[in-house]
Amino acid sequence: MKNNVSTVELKKSKGKSDGKHDLARLIPFIGLIGSIVFFSIATGGRFLQADNITMLLSQSFVLIITALGSTFIYAHGAIDVSLGSVSMLSCILACMVAQTTNNGVLSFATCLVVCVLAALLIGVIACKLNIRPFPAALSLSFICQGISGELLTTGQIIMPKAIIEAVYQPWIMIVVLVVSFVVCYILFEHTKVGHINKAMGGNETTVKLSGINTDKYKLIAYTIRGVMLAIASFFLICRVAVVNTSTSSGLHIDVMLAVVLGGMSIRGGPKSNIFAPLIGAITTYVLNNGFILMGVDAYYVQFFKGIIFLIVILLVFEKERSGPLPD
């Protein structure tokens, strides 16, 4: 009963947003549209060519899927630095299974088991042992790197071509992307899983005092993160064909950047929204691609990206909450 009341109240409070906040939420989206228009003009239309759009989709796929899943844990204020290492380990094991069995389903299942177990491990440590998820994720990251180094005795491992050809199809990617987004959207914006994780990011103590089992919803968030990382990792191997110790190395940073660039606070909270990782991830790749199409050197690209990032932070983020209660 208590849970139901709290959820209803959370939903009500979510509905009460003023025009200023709505505008702030739109800024990343406006920025993305603005970037697309700018690069389209600056590259003489080359940016909008079908080949380029398809390429952008395949480039951003892994980051979008990973960021969508990670938003559930970012919403309650957790930061997961183990994403890259867990993804690498799952890719290695999935490749090994694929080479042994030549079976794509088993290979994906391997990714799924590794990513979900790793996510749940961090979740259990964070919830049951009451340890902050950051050090737990960091430790897991080192463990995964160590195991991966031992497994990669030949330096790298290859995904069988037959599996790549069967899986890495544009239509499959589009279906997976759309289904993933719809499922995440429903879970995040229209179910207790999303509402309670967002509420925990605002003030976990209040949520606990409302009688909600916060551990349960955190573990669900970690599970979703694990499933999404598994999907992303599997498609990553199929895209790149080869796994080595640099695979997914900066994934956790990319996800963090995508979430922030999409206009969501790194501390989560009630204003978190599922569009943030989508917009942020696409913006990241639009910028990379657009600058190169313009012929801008990497030295300046870093500079420009830094400025854009700063502009988003200045325009979107307000002063962090300092009081004991959520905004």
Place this chain on the structure above:
Amino acid sequence: MKKIVALILASLLMIQLCACGSPTMTGSAAPSDPAAVSSEPSGNGEVMNSDLHLGCIVFSLSDAVPVYQAKTLQAYCDMFGIKLTVVAASGAEENLEAVENLLAAGVDGIFIHTSTGVESWMPLLEERGVPIVLGNGLVTSESGLAAIENASMFLGQINYDDYAVVETLIMAAVESGATNIGFNSPSQVTPNSLGDRKRFFLEIVEKYNAENNNALTIYEGTGNATYDFAGFASSMIASHGNILDCIITVTTGDSTYQPLLLAEMEGKIDLYAATVTDMASAAFESNTLKLYCAGCEYAAAEFMIMYNYLTGNPLKTDGYITLTAAPFFIDSLENQLLLEENYYAKDAPYPKEFLLTIDSLERLEAMASAATFERIMDGTFTDI
């Protein structure tokens, strides 16, 4: 206030972006026929190629070696009126993305300085008919070799003779009487030049010890990152500083030669380093560094292989080009400054007229071997 700052930044960004836009970017697609590329001699005998657009992928913009390589290639492209777009990417995913983006930008050829992910990006280049030259990194994996085996767009992979580099460092240390040697071991296991150097180091030491009654004792360590010399040296000195005769580092790590650390080594522990570019003044000032140095032939060789191909005069190679650059040691600040003056401090070490004479593999090899320390010092390194 925040919004005003944001608006100012946004305005500045727009102005700078407009300034960065290239007037040639809306134009040409990659030429399908290399011979069709314009190479009309101008009135003064120069070859102008203003329609050419090349891409360069380096693994980092915070390390001296790739930055130097990119800048040298930029200097050569400027000399020949060729547009160059530099992209930073590391790892198989980013390399693939960089290749895809450069292809979308319509480049005519790509220089890449890492072989990671060759399995995924080489078929793409082959399909699009865009040539690539691999510098400072060899394809050594079975799957990588299969990817380049019959690829007509793979013009060549250039590397120094890594075995000779490592052997020279070890023998120099042995000749100076060193028996306890700290080894800055590259942390990565990815098959590449550094991985090879690590393997060669251990092989050479094992062979030497088998023949010399285990004369050498190696203390192996690594920094927090591949090029983290400071991290490695701090822990090495703390644990074995009292017995070490010298340290050998097969990575470059120039930017992490910290003066305080080197001062601690001064007069006690010599440093033998393999490097290709940066001259590490701090290390010389402490009289610690005995530097094995191989010159700037990478960029010149890469550029000329690509240039000759695109202008319809491809060099005949089997795809594997190992440049045997003359090794030399620089052990004083004075010599370092002279070398910089005569070779490195310029925009690019080789003048355009000289580069145009590199029209065969034999000339390419001659260029590399001609860059000896003595010839650089007296300015005759281009007399081949």
